[in-house]
Amino acid sequence: MIVGLTGGIGSGKSTILEYFKSFGIPVYIADDEAKKLMNRSKVIKRKLISLFGEKAYVDDILNRPYLASKIFNDKTLLSKMNAIVHPKVASHFKRWLNSQDSEYVIKEVAIIFENNLQDQYDYIITVVADEDLRMQRVMKRDNVSQEKVKAIMKNQWSDADKIEKSDFVIVNDDLQKAKKQVRDIHNMLLKILKH
Template structure:
Protein backbone atom coordinates (compact mmCIF):
# COMPACT_ATOMS: atom_id res chain seq x y z
CA UNK A 1 0.00 0.00 0.00
CA UNK A 2 1.29 3.45 -0.92
CA UNK A 3 1.60 5.70 2.14
CA UNK A 4 1.41 9.46 1.65
CA UNK A 5 2.53 11.69 4.52
CA UNK A 6 0.63 14.90 5.13
CA UNK A 7 2.47 17.44 7.25
CA UNK A 8 2.67 21.15 8.04
CA UNK A 9 3.19 23.58 10.89
CA UNK A 10 0.69 24.35 13.64
CA UNK A 11 -2.47 26.02 12.30
CA UNK A 12 -1.65 25.26 8.65
CA UNK A 13 -4.89 23.27 8.34
CA UNK A 14 -3.61 19.72 7.87
CA UNK A 15 -6.82 18.14 9.15
CA UNK A 16 -8.97 20.32 6.86
CA UNK A 17 -6.84 19.25 3.89
CA UNK A 18 -7.03 15.60 4.99
CA UNK A 19 -10.83 15.94 5.00
CA UNK A 20 -10.75 17.09 1.36
CA UNK A 21 -8.77 13.95 0.42
CA UNK A 22 -11.43 11.86 2.18
CA UNK A 23 -13.96 13.16 -0.38
CA UNK A 24 -11.90 11.22 -2.98
CA UNK A 25 -12.37 8.02 -0.92
CA UNK A 26 -8.82 8.06 0.39
CA UNK A 27 -8.40 6.43 3.84
CA UNK A 28 -7.05 8.96 6.37
CA UNK A 29 -5.06 8.30 9.53
CA UNK A 30 -4.65 11.31 11.86
CA UNK A 31 -1.65 10.43 14.05
CA UNK A 32 -2.37 13.13 16.66
CA UNK A 33 -5.98 11.98 17.19
CA UNK A 34 -4.94 8.33 17.44
CA UNK A 35 -2.14 9.23 19.88
CA UNK A 36 -4.60 11.06 22.16
CA UNK A 37 -6.99 8.09 22.09
CA UNK A 38 -4.20 5.60 22.82
CA UNK A 39 -3.06 7.75 25.77
CA UNK A 40 -6.48 7.08 27.32
CA UNK A 41 -7.08 3.52 26.05
CA UNK A 42 -3.69 1.88 26.55
CA UNK A 43 -2.97 0.74 30.11
CA UNK A 44 0.75 0.52 29.32
CA UNK A 45 0.92 4.12 28.08
CA UNK A 46 -1.18 5.31 31.03
CA UNK A 47 1.11 3.62 33.54
CA UNK A 48 4.25 5.05 31.90
CA UNK A 49 2.85 8.58 31.62
CA UNK A 50 1.85 8.56 35.30
CA UNK A 51 5.37 7.40 36.16
CA UNK A 52 6.76 10.27 34.04
CA UNK A 53 4.41 13.13 35.00
CA UNK A 54 2.83 11.98 38.27
CA UNK A 55 -0.80 11.27 39.18
CA UNK A 56 -1.97 14.64 37.75
CA UNK A 57 -1.35 13.31 34.22
CA UNK A 58 -4.91 11.95 34.31
CA UNK A 59 -8.05 13.48 35.68
CA UNK A 60 -10.98 11.08 36.20
CA UNK A 61 -9.43 8.60 33.79
CA UNK A 62 -9.10 11.25 31.07
CA UNK A 63 -5.80 12.68 29.89
CA UNK A 64 -5.10 15.98 31.66
CA UNK A 65 -3.98 17.80 28.52
CA UNK A 66 -3.49 21.31 30.00
CA UNK A 67 -1.30 19.84 32.76
CA UNK A 68 0.84 17.81 30.33
CA UNK A 69 1.08 20.73 27.88
CA UNK A 70 2.35 22.99 30.68
CA UNK A 71 4.95 20.38 31.66
CA UNK A 72 6.39 19.78 28.17
CA UNK A 73 6.10 23.34 26.83
CA UNK A 74 9.62 24.40 27.87
CA UNK A 75 11.10 20.98 28.60
CA UNK A 76 12.37 19.23 25.47
CA UNK A 77 13.74 16.33 27.52
CA UNK A 78 10.29 15.62 29.00
CA UNK A 79 8.67 15.96 25.55
CA UNK A 80 11.19 13.46 24.09
CA UNK A 81 10.48 11.01 26.92
CA UNK A 82 6.73 11.30 26.34
CA UNK A 83 7.18 10.79 22.58
CA UNK A 84 9.34 7.71 23.25
CA UNK A 85 6.38 6.22 25.17
CA UNK A 86 3.60 7.20 22.75
CA UNK A 87 5.11 7.15 19.23
CA UNK A 88 6.04 3.43 19.02
CA UNK A 89 2.47 2.52 20.06
CA UNK A 90 1.02 4.86 17.41
CA UNK A 91 3.35 3.37 14.77
CA UNK A 92 2.21 -0.18 15.68
CA UNK A 93 -1.45 0.93 15.62
CA UNK A 94 -0.94 2.50 12.17
CA UNK A 95 0.54 -0.75 10.81
CA UNK A 96 -2.51 -2.69 11.98
CA UNK A 97 -4.84 -0.03 10.53
CA UNK A 98 -2.97 -0.04 7.21
CA UNK A 99 -3.56 -3.76 6.65
CA UNK A 100 -7.33 -3.18 6.65
CA UNK A 101 -7.35 -0.35 4.10
CA UNK A 102 -8.21 -0.42 0.42
CA UNK A 103 -7.61 2.22 -2.23
CA UNK A 104 -4.81 3.56 -4.43
CA UNK A 105 -3.07 5.08 -1.39
CA UNK A 106 -3.62 6.16 2.23
CA UNK A 107 -2.81 9.45 3.91
CA UNK A 108 -1.13 9.61 7.29
CA UNK A 109 -1.34 13.08 8.80
CA UNK A 110 1.60 13.71 11.13
CA UNK A 111 2.97 17.06 12.31
CA UNK A 112 6.62 16.10 12.78
CA UNK A 113 7.64 13.87 9.86
CA UNK A 114 10.81 15.82 9.06
CA UNK A 115 11.68 16.80 12.63
CA UNK A 116 11.92 13.10 13.54
CA UNK A 117 13.64 12.13 10.26
CA UNK A 118 10.72 9.84 9.38
CA UNK A 119 10.68 10.63 5.64
CA UNK A 120 11.65 7.07 4.72
CA UNK A 121 8.32 5.79 6.11
CA UNK A 122 6.43 7.47 3.25
CA UNK A 123 6.27 7.02 -0.52
CA UNK A 124 5.27 10.67 -1.02
CA UNK A 125 5.00 13.68 1.28
CA UNK A 126 2.62 16.64 1.04
CA UNK A 127 3.32 19.80 3.04
CA UNK A 128 0.44 22.13 3.89
CA UNK A 129 1.35 25.79 4.29
CA UNK A 130 -0.61 28.92 5.16
CA UNK A 131 0.00 32.56 5.89
CA UNK A 132 1.57 32.84 9.38
CA UNK A 133 -0.92 35.46 10.60
CA UNK A 134 -3.79 33.22 9.48
CA UNK A 135 -2.21 30.24 11.27
CA UNK A 136 -1.93 32.22 14.53
CA UNK A 137 -5.60 33.31 14.29
CA UNK A 138 -6.75 29.71 13.63
CA UNK A 139 -4.91 28.30 16.65
CA UNK A 140 -6.03 31.15 18.93
CA UNK A 141 -9.61 30.42 17.91
CA UNK A 142 -9.25 26.63 18.10
CA UNK A 143 -7.31 26.27 21.36
CA UNK A 144 -8.19 29.55 23.11
CA UNK A 145 -4.42 29.99 23.24
CA UNK A 146 -2.49 33.25 23.42
CA UNK A 147 -0.47 34.74 20.57
CA UNK A 148 2.97 34.60 22.23
CA UNK A 149 2.58 30.91 23.04
CA UNK A 150 1.64 30.10 19.42
CA UNK A 151 4.49 32.24 18.07
CA UNK A 152 6.88 30.32 20.34
CA UNK A 153 5.60 27.00 18.94
CA UNK A 154 5.95 28.26 15.34
CA UNK A 155 9.51 29.46 15.94
CA UNK A 156 10.39 26.03 17.40
CA UNK A 157 9.03 24.17 14.37
CA UNK A 158 10.91 23.57 11.15
CA UNK A 159 10.24 26.39 8.66
CA UNK A 160 7.82 25.92 5.75
CA UNK A 161 10.71 26.58 3.34
CA UNK A 162 12.68 23.62 4.75
CA UNK A 163 9.61 21.37 4.66
CA UNK A 164 8.73 22.37 1.08
CA UNK A 165 12.27 21.53 -0.06
CA UNK A 166 11.86 17.98 1.27
CA UNK A 167 8.29 17.44 -0.03
CA UNK A 168 6.85 16.01 -3.24
CA UNK A 169 3.74 18.20 -3.17
CA UNK A 170 2.72 21.48 -1.53
CA UNK A 171 -0.80 22.71 -0.76
CA UNK A 172 -1.28 26.37 0.16
CA UNK A 173 -4.27 26.51 2.50
CA UNK A 174 -5.23 30.20 2.54
CA UNK A 175 -8.55 29.95 0.70
CA UNK A 176 -10.82 26.90 1.13
CA UNK A 177 -12.17 26.78 -2.44
CA UNK A 178 -8.66 27.08 -3.82
CA UNK A 179 -7.44 24.43 -1.33
CA UNK A 180 -10.11 21.99 -2.61
CA UNK A 181 -8.85 22.51 -6.18
CA UNK A 182 -5.24 21.93 -5.09
CA UNK A 183 -6.28 18.71 -3.31
CA UNK A 184 -8.03 17.53 -6.50
CA UNK A 185 -4.90 18.31 -8.57
CA UNK A 186 -2.60 16.64 -6.02
CA UNK A 187 -4.85 13.57 -5.90
CA UNK A 188 -4.69 13.22 -9.71
CA UNK A 189 -0.91 13.80 -9.69
CA UNK A 190 -0.53 11.11 -7.01
CA UNK A 191 -2.58 8.60 -9.03
CA UNK A 192 -0.32 9.31 -12.02
CA UNK A 193 2.88 8.96 -9.95
CA UNK A 194 1.62 5.71 -8.37
CA UNK A 195 0.80 4.29 -11.81
CA UNK A 196 4.38 5.07 -12.92
CA UNK A 197 5.76 3.39 -9.79
CA UNK A 198 3.81 0.22 -10.53
CA UNK A 199 4.78 0.00 -14.23
Protein backbone atom coordinates in the same frame (compact mmCIF):
# COMPACT_ATOMS: atom_id res chain seq x y z
CA MET B 1 1.40 3.75 -0.83
CA ILE B 2 1.73 5.88 2.29
CA VAL B 3 1.55 9.63 1.83
CA GLY B 4 2.56 11.82 4.75
CA LEU B 5 0.77 15.11 5.27
CA THR B 6 2.30 17.77 7.46
CA GLY B 7 2.26 21.50 8.04
CA GLY B 8 2.70 24.08 10.75
CA ILE B 9 0.06 24.82 13.35
CA GLY B 10 -2.92 26.61 11.81
CA SER B 11 -1.98 25.74 8.22
CA GLY B 12 -5.35 24.03 7.77
CA LYS B 13 -4.31 20.37 7.61
CA SER B 14 -7.78 19.20 8.76
CA THR B 15 -9.48 21.06 5.90
CA ILE B 16 -7.09 19.54 3.36
CA LEU B 17 -7.67 16.05 4.84
CA GLU B 18 -11.42 16.50 4.35
CA TYR B 19 -10.81 17.20 0.65
CA PHE B 20 -8.75 14.00 0.33
CA LYS B 21 -11.48 12.08 2.15
CA SER B 22 -13.99 13.36 -0.42
CA PHE B 23 -12.01 11.35 -3.03
CA GLY B 24 -12.41 8.24 -0.88
CA ILE B 25 -8.87 8.32 0.48
CA PRO B 26 -8.49 6.87 4.01
CA VAL B 27 -6.92 9.30 6.45
CA TYR B 28 -5.04 8.51 9.66
CA ILE B 29 -4.49 11.42 12.07
CA ALA B 30 -1.55 10.43 14.26
CA ASP B 31 -2.19 13.06 16.97
CA ASP B 32 -5.83 12.02 17.40
CA GLU B 33 -4.91 8.34 17.58
CA ALA B 34 -2.11 9.12 20.07
CA LYS B 35 -4.60 10.92 22.34
CA LYS B 36 -7.01 7.98 22.18
CA LEU B 37 -4.22 5.50 22.94
CA MET B 38 -2.98 7.63 25.86
CA ASN B 39 -6.43 7.25 27.40
CA ARG B 40 -7.03 3.62 26.39
CA SER B 41 -3.72 1.79 26.73
CA LYS B 42 -2.95 0.54 30.22
CA VAL B 43 0.75 0.22 29.31
CA ILE B 44 0.98 3.85 28.15
CA LYS B 45 -0.92 5.02 31.24
CA ARG B 46 1.39 3.18 33.59
CA LYS B 47 4.52 4.51 31.87
CA LEU B 48 3.25 8.10 31.70
CA ILE B 49 2.33 8.07 35.40
CA SER B 50 5.80 6.80 36.25
CA LEU B 51 7.30 9.58 34.08
CA PHE B 52 5.06 12.51 35.10
CA GLY B 53 3.60 11.40 38.42
CA GLU B 54 0.00 10.82 39.52
CA LYS B 55 -1.15 14.19 38.10
CA ALA B 56 -0.69 12.79 34.56
CA TYR B 57 -4.27 11.49 34.76
CA VAL B 58 -7.33 12.97 36.44
CA ASP B 59 -10.27 10.59 36.90
CA ASP B 60 -8.53 8.15 34.55
CA ILE B 61 -8.41 10.75 31.75
CA LEU B 62 -5.14 12.16 30.41
CA ASN B 63 -4.40 15.54 32.02
CA ARG B 64 -3.30 17.25 28.82
CA PRO B 65 -2.79 20.78 30.19
CA TYR B 66 -0.54 19.37 32.93
CA LEU B 67 1.53 17.30 30.48
CA ALA B 68 1.75 20.22 28.05
CA SER B 69 3.07 22.49 30.79
CA LYS B 70 5.68 19.86 31.73
CA ILE B 71 7.01 19.14 28.25
CA PHE B 72 6.75 22.59 26.67
CA ASN B 73 10.17 23.76 27.77
CA ASP B 74 11.69 20.38 28.56
CA LYS B 75 12.91 18.59 25.44
CA THR B 76 14.13 15.58 27.48
CA LEU B 77 10.70 14.93 28.98
CA LEU B 78 9.13 15.39 25.56
CA SER B 79 11.52 12.80 24.06
CA LYS B 80 10.78 10.36 26.88
CA MET B 81 7.04 10.78 26.39
CA ASN B 82 7.38 10.32 22.62
CA ALA B 83 9.43 7.15 23.20
CA ILE B 84 6.46 5.76 25.16
CA VAL B 85 3.68 6.86 22.81
CA HIS B 86 5.15 6.77 19.28
CA PRO B 87 5.86 3.01 19.05
CA LYS B 88 2.27 2.27 20.13
CA VAL B 89 0.89 4.69 17.53
CA ALA B 90 3.17 3.11 14.89
CA SER B 91 1.86 -0.39 15.57
CA HIS B 92 -1.74 0.92 15.66
CA PHE B 93 -1.14 2.57 12.27
CA LYS B 94 0.20 -0.73 10.82
CA ARG B 95 -2.96 -2.55 11.91
CA TRP B 96 -5.12 0.26 10.48
CA LEU B 97 -3.14 0.21 7.22
CA ASN B 98 -3.68 -3.53 6.78
CA SER B 99 -7.44 -3.00 6.91
CA GLN B 100 -7.44 -0.39 4.07
CA ASP B 101 -7.98 -1.25 0.43
CA SER B 102 -7.51 2.07 -1.40
CA GLU B 103 -4.65 2.91 -3.79
CA TYR B 104 -3.01 5.09 -1.16
CA VAL B 105 -3.58 6.38 2.36
CA ILE B 106 -2.71 9.63 4.05
CA LYS B 107 -1.08 9.76 7.46
CA GLU B 108 -1.19 13.21 9.02
CA VAL B 109 1.68 14.01 11.36
CA ALA B 110 2.32 17.61 12.41
CA ILE B 111 6.05 17.10 12.96
CA ILE B 112 7.31 14.64 10.34
CA PHE B 113 10.57 16.50 9.69
CA GLU B 114 11.10 17.69 13.26
CA ASN B 115 11.07 14.04 14.36
CA ASN B 116 13.06 12.85 11.32
CA LEU B 117 10.26 10.52 10.17
CA GLN B 118 10.32 11.35 6.45
CA ASP B 119 11.67 7.89 5.50
CA GLN B 120 8.37 6.31 6.61
CA TYR B 121 6.52 7.82 3.64
CA ASP B 122 6.50 7.29 -0.11
CA TYR B 123 5.59 10.95 -0.63
CA ILE B 124 5.14 13.96 1.62
CA ILE B 125 2.68 16.81 1.23
CA THR B 126 3.25 20.01 3.20
CA VAL B 127 0.36 22.39 3.81
CA VAL B 128 1.37 26.03 4.12
CA ALA B 129 -0.51 29.26 4.74
CA ASP B 130 0.28 32.88 5.44
CA GLU B 131 1.68 33.22 8.98
CA ASP B 132 -0.80 35.92 10.05
CA LEU B 133 -3.68 33.80 8.78
CA ARG B 134 -2.33 30.77 10.70
CA MET B 135 -2.00 32.91 13.82
CA GLN B 136 -5.65 34.08 13.54
CA ARG B 137 -6.92 30.55 12.90
CA VAL B 138 -5.20 29.08 15.97
CA MET B 139 -6.09 31.97 18.30
CA LYS B 140 -9.74 31.60 17.28
CA ARG B 141 -9.78 27.77 17.28
CA ASP B 142 -7.91 27.21 20.58
CA ASN B 143 -8.81 30.48 22.30
CA VAL B 144 -5.14 31.22 23.04
CA SER B 145 -2.92 34.29 22.98
CA GLN B 146 -0.71 35.35 20.11
CA GLU B 147 2.35 34.70 22.33
CA LYS B 148 1.27 31.09 22.89
CA VAL B 149 0.86 30.51 19.14
CA LYS B 150 4.23 32.15 18.41
CA ALA B 151 5.92 29.88 20.96
CA ILE B 152 4.44 26.78 19.30
CA MET B 153 5.45 28.04 15.84
CA LYS B 154 8.98 28.59 17.10
CA ASN B 155 9.23 24.88 18.00
CA GLN B 156 8.23 23.83 14.48
CA TRP B 157 10.30 23.97 11.30
CA SER B 158 9.70 26.93 9.02
CA ASP B 159 7.53 26.43 5.93
CA ALA B 160 10.58 27.04 3.73
CA ASP B 161 12.50 24.19 5.39
CA LYS B 162 9.52 21.83 5.08
CA ILE B 163 8.88 22.76 1.45
CA GLU B 164 12.47 21.95 0.56
CA LYS B 165 12.02 18.34 1.77
CA SER B 166 8.46 17.82 0.48
CA ASP B 167 7.21 16.21 -2.72
CA PHE B 168 4.06 18.34 -2.89
CA VAL B 169 3.00 21.67 -1.38
CA ILE B 170 -0.54 22.92 -0.87
CA VAL B 171 -0.95 26.65 -0.30
CA ASN B 172 -4.03 26.91 1.90
CA ASP B 173 -4.88 30.63 1.82
CA ASP B 174 -7.89 30.24 -0.49
CA LEU B 175 -10.25 27.27 -0.12
CA GLN B 176 -11.19 26.93 -3.81
CA LYS B 177 -7.54 26.98 -4.89
CA ALA B 178 -6.59 24.55 -2.11
CA LYS B 179 -9.35 22.17 -3.24
CA LYS B 180 -8.00 22.27 -6.79
CA GLN B 181 -4.45 21.58 -5.54
CA VAL B 182 -5.73 18.52 -3.64
CA ARG B 183 -7.48 17.25 -6.79
CA ASP B 184 -4.30 17.76 -8.85
CA ILE B 185 -2.12 15.94 -6.29
CA HIS B 186 -4.68 13.13 -5.99
CA ASN B 187 -4.59 12.66 -9.78
CA MET B 188 -0.78 12.76 -9.84
CA LEU B 189 -0.58 10.10 -7.12
CA LEU B 190 -3.00 7.86 -9.02
CA LYS B 191 -0.88 8.33 -12.17
CA ILE B 192 2.30 7.42 -10.27
CA LEU B 193 0.59 4.28 -8.97
CA LYS B 194 -0.37 3.19 -12.47
CA HIS B 195 3.28 3.20 -13.65
